[in-house]
Amino acid sequence: MHTTPLDGLNRRLGARMVEFAGYDMPLQFAGIMAEHKATREGAALFDVSHMGQAIIRDVAGFSRLVPGDIAGLKPGRQRYTLLLNEAGGIIDDLMVANFGTHLQAVLNAGRKDVDVAHMRAQGLEVEPHFERALLALQGPKAKDVLPEGAGLKFMDAAALTIGGMACVVTRSGYTGEDGFEIGCAGEHGEALAALLLARGAVPAGLGARDSLRLEAGLPLYGNDIDETTNPVAAGLNFALSKKRLEMADFIGAAAVNAALASGPASKLVGIRLEGRAPARSHAEIRVQGARVGEVTSGVFAPTLNAPIALGYVRADLAKPGTALELIVRDKPLAGQVVTLPFVPHNYAR
């Protein structure tokens, strides 16, 4: 089992630990509800050092592996993009930032080794820096905790010095709130975290991170998207550059263009359930008794005080308002398709 550079601090803070993607990670500190609320109303600090930071210098080479307009990504800006396979399936979803001399990618923990192998197999040079620490400072008061980041707008990226430590900072996150993701050398991780906690952020774990990202309608790799899902079915069309689709100069372009032309057989939708019982991953979705899809993520949404889910349904049933039955413990629960996100985003645009 791997540990993050913040492992000692997490344990001293009383974290309940859980295995995730081969890492021993904090599931919660004070509790998922309290941490969720702290992120929506104040500022919370997540150790996300399990994610892989990597440096890429060959912009054209990287561009060939993703459907986003990477050539058009200006220095100091970050973009969400996808590594695709030939079939248009998603190898990983990632953030990539242009730091002028190089790109920095942030890869999912469970995929970072696969990603690096894929990039290298495609002839791209990539420098993994998986020993680095990555902290996510999230919430409406994140800007007060990190005044150093005041010059950044949503999806800006910059090298900043925080408490004397060299950091790479983006104004982004995975909660739907304003906030920052801050990378630093592994050996500075605990000191940086301690500084941000002393400035008023509360520690939060993967439990709250999951309920927050679901409320924000953001997919989780391995649950909602994988190598068999294409970006069109997953509703990630915003990550497909029109120019790149026309040029069809990236791996998976033909498959993605075909999916756009024919329309996907199923679509990822948001589902709001009646009552209080959540439907979890793999719960069957039915309409009038017939199977039409499956839940991929489900949680009790603390902000809404109601259960919500993401799941794939037959494409003709993806319209908001469509009534669905979700099968939980052999019983149908009533729900309906709703527009995403479940909770409005609160980004500093």
Add this chain to the structure above:
Amino acid sequence: MTQIYFSEDHEWVSLGADGIATIGITDHAQEALGDIVFVELPEIGRAVGKAEAVAVVESVKAASDVYAPLAGTVVEANQAIIDDPALVNSQAESGAWFFKLRLDDASAVNALMDRAAYETFLGTLS
């Protein structure tokens, strides 16, 4: 004072003079589950076997079964924890009982642990 018994599945049992057992989950169990957001309880009149899954608790993240620590027939279920599942976190071993059973064999409680034995049992976990 009523004797309280405990199961290895982290349920508590309080046996009344009328032979009716009140059953809930222990403080250790609610702490391990985290914030409880939904409870499903058995129907009145249901006959349940020992170690049968009879109720469900859902935290934000996951669902867990609650087992009948003894065999019997369900005679009452606690609507209060259906209406306010967070009571299970705040009052696990008092007001937030789950259901009451008319036991098939009241002497079966003797196979369960007393508090001291349960505390010792908890000490053997993790």
